[in-house]
Structure formats: structure tokens, C-alpha cells
Amino acid sequence: MTAQTHRDQIRARLAAAAPAINPSILGCDYAQLGQEIADMEQAGAKVLHLDVMDGHFVPNFTFGMTIVEAARRATELPLDVHLMMEQPGRYIRQFREAGADVITVHEEVCRDQSELADLVAQIRELDALAGIAINPPTPLERIDKVAGNCDLILCMSVMPGFGGQEFDHVALEKLAALRDRPDVTAFLEVDGGVNVETIADCTAAGANMLVVGSAISGSDNYRQRIVELERLIK
């Protein structure tokens, strides 16, 4: 029997958890990062979303591989690392070595779909799940050749860069179109403005990985909020 790869194991964990609430650490207290991550895990998170922002592709900075590596030491939960950055290919190996299990790159930083496909292959060679992300204005045609051959597709429901923005419904049309494509087996993820008002529409449209930032990190009780969100989607 062939041994399971790390990708196989992570895919199986995500499939077992789906539809999964995927808390983003963007709004956490970074002076207490280990505790924040432990709190999210105890609250029921099955996967954690880490937002890497470079100040070029998005008008904000967050963190790089050092924090990914610290998160890796703080938890065994799958780490879903969203690279909001130019030239992600230069850093993919370092993020993988820091402990990223899922690595997502943006279509908008690629010349064409062949470059996007190369990044997917590069991520998979490192035994991580490969995700591709599109911003609200980016049409699905821009990923039509790669959508059937990647592990996760992230439909942004805000322009990336900041938490606490309003949900853009354009993501729902894209999710539904992807869900209906027989060749697409990727996890379908949505990120931005996902909260108690919008989450049920996301799963109804086909999302099975639901990134939630401020609706969890801004609440007084992470567990209560995750349970509340889960009730709306299961």
C-alpha cells in the first residue's frame, strides 16, 4: 500500500471538517499569539487562516514566515496560509518550511494561467495543498484552465488587505459556478465579511471553507461565536 503523503493527510482532515469555519488570526492580539491560537483551537477551530500581506499587492502589511513558524509551534491544526503578495514563487518554499499546509497564491499577480499553474505545481511538489485566489473584480475565466487542477479556490468577498469590510455578493456567483463544474474537486473557500448574516449564503453557494476574521476575533467568546456560525451551516 502506498504511504499517505502530507497532502493526502491534510486533504482528508479538511474534508472531514468541511464545511469548516476557518478563523483568521488577522485581528488577534499578537503579544498573546500562542494563547490566541490555543483559544481558537479550544473554541472548536479545525483549521487556521494566516493572512500574509506584503504592502504591495495589498495596501497593508501583516507578517511573514516567522509568525507562520510560531503558529506552527503553537498548534497542530492545519495552517491555511493566504499569500497576498507579489512574486509569491520566491517565498513558497520558506512558507512551507515554516509549516504552511495549504498555500494560496493570487491570480492577479500572475502574467497568465500558465504561471499560475507553475505556482500550483511548485506548491504541490513541496507536499502542501495548492490554492488559487481571485479578488472580487477578477472574472472566473481568468482561472478556468487551472480550476480543475488545484486543491483550493478562494473567492474573495472583499478586496484583500483589511478585516471588517462588507461582504461582496459577487463571490456567491463564482462559488456556485465552481461548485457546478464537474472537473472542479478543489475546496471552495470564501474570505471577507463572513459572519452570522452572510455565512449561510456562502455554504448554500458551495463554499466549504469559511474564513472568518472579525466576527470571531472581535467577539467576547470565541467558542460561542464558532458554535453560532456552525449552527448556521450544518
Ligand SMILES: O=C(CO)[C@H](O)[C@H](O)COP(=O)(O)O
Ligand atoms: O484576507 C483577509 C482580509 O483581506 C482576512 O482573512 C480577514 O481576516 C477577513 O476578515 P473579516 O472576516 O473581518 O472580513
